[in-house]
Amino acid sequence: MNYIIYGINRVARDFLYIFDNLSIKYLTDNEISSHTQWGFDVYELQHALKDNCYDKIIVCDFEKGEKIKELQSLGLKYGKDYVLEEDFFIQLDDFSLPGNKPIAVWGTGNMAHKLMEDATDFMPDIFIDSNKSSEVFYERKVYFPDEIQLKDYYIVIAIAKSAEVRNVLENNHLKEYEDFCSFHTILGRPSEMLRKTIFDDKYYELECHTMLNHLEILNSGASRCCCTTFVAQDLDNILSKQSSDVWRSNLHKIMCLSIENRTYSFCDKNMCPLFVDKSSRKKAEKKSIDWDYKNMSDTPEVLALGYDPSCNLACTTCRKSTYFVQGNDKKTVDAITSLIKAEYLEKCKFLILAGDGEVFASPAYKAIYEDPKCNPEYIRLLTNGILFTPRNWAAFKANKTSKIMMTVSIDAATAESYEQIRCNGNFEVLKKNMVFASKLRKKGELSYLRFNFVVQKKNYLEMASFVKWGEKLGVDEIFFTKILNWGTYSKEEFAEISMMQEDEVTPKPELIEVLNDPIIKNSTIVDLGTIQYMHKLDEVNIVENYYKWELEKRGGKLFQ
Structure with a gap:
């Protein structure tokens, strides 16, 4: 299917970085200042609407209301004639919670709090804790591990040092992703991660490319693309996927986007020394994207x-x-x-x-x-x-x-x-x-x-x-x-x-x-x-x- 992008802005630039496999014919907007942008031809919207070289328009912007109103006033219909950039996000996910089992979160500490506060549309059926200190957590009952049949639940591990829990689950013949996963997997669904950075309207006058070339291999085979003190989000587990799949995953690409668009959406600004005395600016202060987005190295350098x-x-x-x-x-x-x-x-x-x-x-x-x-x-x-x-x-x-x-x-x-x-x-x-x-x-x-x-x-x-x-x-x-x-x-x-x-x-x-x-x-x-x-x-x-x-x-x- 052939598309054109309606919107010449940072959201469009980010979208093109992630969805570089789509057939994009050209870019369009109501007013244009150049006939080329980011390697694409650019035409005014009125020209684009008379063209028949594409199948659908993809609307890209922080605030899409005016663009959608413009298309609808011309008789174009959502789904048939145009779609939104966020309609593509779900295609990036290779993981979803199973619907045939109740969900149990293992842990009631800081990591479990983070999961419950940050996850979108997520509520487990029960909690598990080997050292439980209360009977209820987030309005759900807390059990000791030996009080339930682990195989009857899909388990989300939400503790910092997970090796012991993983061993317990594996000794019960449970498999990662099929029967259990880390809370990072829930929080790190690519569709949610992309939504967080692509619509982040701040940016910093800083050019850091660490995530493009860096890999940390951690406890139990977890991996990250920057210092664990500065970035909390894991990539995939190296024991579960091929090295090339870990490195070239959708999740890693989105993490790279967050530094290339200079939002640094997943970086802890209070910890990383690079952000000392650097304050964020709103997108309105700098509408044009006048820097190149770099791609990750072929392998971790x-x-x-x-x-x-x-x-x-x-x-x-x-x-x-x-x-x-x-x-x-x-x-x-x-x-x-x-x-x-x-x-x-x-x-x-x-x-x-x-x-x-x-x-x-x-x-x-x-x-x-x-x-x-x-x-x-x-x-x-x-x-x-x-x-x-x-x-x-x-x-x-x-x-x-x-x-x-x-x-x-x-x-x-x-x-x-x-x-x-x-x-x-x-x-x-x-x-x-x-x-x-x-x-x-x-x-x-x-x-x-x-x-x-x-x-x-x-x-x-x-x-x-x-x-x-x-x-x-x-x-x-x-x-x-x-x-x-x-x-x-x-x-x-x-x-x-x-x-x-x-x-x-x-x-x-x-x-x-x-x-x-x-x-x-x-x-x-x-x-x-x-x-x-x-x-x-x-x-x-x-x-x-x-x-x-x-x-x-x-x-x-x-x-x-």
């Missing part, structure tokens, strides 16, 4: 791995005790490792590991970095530093020509605080290892060295000392971030330990006092990361990949 939570420490910010995967969890981690080695590793240019767990404590990550195919142009090593010994460094670096950059998560400047926050850690061992890392940086074996510090009540008074320690060792950057609640704390506990006020943007007065310390305020290596208050504004409007930009802010030119 930047691959960030964080799928094995195995760790030698039990940091209070993320877990109650040390944890190493075993049983079914280990089988899942091993399956992900095999898949990464077979389908993802050789094609990536920049490898980041590991965003979850400790790279030198994980057999899975070791299998990645010791694989002969693991020799990308660039590697960013994320570690807690306790196992960063000469022996482990030699094993990591063996047979690689990669430029290697390292970030060490520390969170303290004294042994007392360090060993309270990073349980099972040894500050003297860490200091010795950081002297070794400093020597590697000075010799050029490490191309970049950064120390991370998550600010909370137990350590904020040590921030200045931490800066001085980093400067003494010659690190490239000291990176401070505000503490986040990954489900480790109750709401009341988190309010007590966080150094941010209730809005999560403004620091508490005692932290403001510390931030004004000249040692912090005047240091050239300090970055306040997600603490946007007093954040030093980075004069940048073009970012090809956030992680590359982040490293080059203090590390100089690292990437070609």
Whole structure:
């Protein structure tokens, strides 16, 4: 079927980006300023109405009332002669909830709240919670898992760390998508996602292309196309679909649209440093689209791995005790490792590991970095530093020509605080290892060295000392971030330990006092990361990949 587009505006531009397989003959509008736009011919509406080269008109606009009235006044009928851009959205969905089973949501915490608040036309029949604290949630009864027959329900998992629940369901012979799914699947239906960004009437004077080239592989095989702190929406699970299908999915394309149209509809503006001091503008301030929309790379060029939570420490910010995967969890981690080695590793240019767990404590990550195919142009090593010994460094670096950059998560400047926050850690061992890392940086074996510090009540008074320690060792950057609640704390506990006020943007007065310390305020290596208050504004409007930009802010030119 042949179409013409009625409307030369951002909605039309977005529509053409997503539905690039339609046969579009040309564009039209009541008034035109050019005879070509985005590679298409352009004609006035009166000309188009006399033409017979198309079958239907597609109306595209934020407010379509006047356009529809115009067509109807000329005798054109909806459905027969013209359709709306949103009529096509449902074609993008490859998933719908089954109609032959009642729906159960597993979880009654933050993720379940998000599901219930954000999902359109969604109401489960019951809730399930292994640690239920109430009998009713959103006017539905809450059950323990053993109080019901799981096979009798279609289950939506709505908890942050879902591996254990997935194992329970799989042990009951239930299959993902067929018998259960993640709440991200519900919230991430392409039709709903496209509706959110295509009709988002704000935009930012920022050009970030991270989602076009970036893939994160996470717990249980989940994936995302940007930092998990900045973007909550998952792509498909890599264990459920081929790598090409994950990467070139409708959902990923819509996520890419949200950065190319510069709405950044799915980005957390309060977390991502790129949005510091950048306010949105309404579409009316800039009616024309005078920039090109770029397409995603053929395969992920930047691959960030964080799928094995195995760790030698039990940091209070993320877990109650040390944890190493075993049983079914280990089988899942091993399956992900095999898949990464077979389908993802050789094609990536920049490898980041590991965003979850400790790279030198994980057999899975070791299998990645010791694989002969693991020799990308660039590697960013994320570690807690306790196992960063000469022996482990030699094993990591063996047979690689990669430029290697390292970030060490520390969170303290004294042994007392360090060993309270990073349980099972040894500050003297860490200091010795950081002297070794400093020597590697000075010799050029490490191309970049950064120390991370998550600010909370137990350590904020040590921030200045931490800066001085980093400067003494010659690190490239000291990176401070505000503490986040990954489900480790109750709401009341988190309010007590966080150094941010209730809005999560403004620091508490005692932290403001510390931030004004000249040692912090005047240091050239300090970055306040997600603490946007007093954040030093980075004069940048073009970012090809956030992680590359982040490293080059203090590390100089690292990437070609």
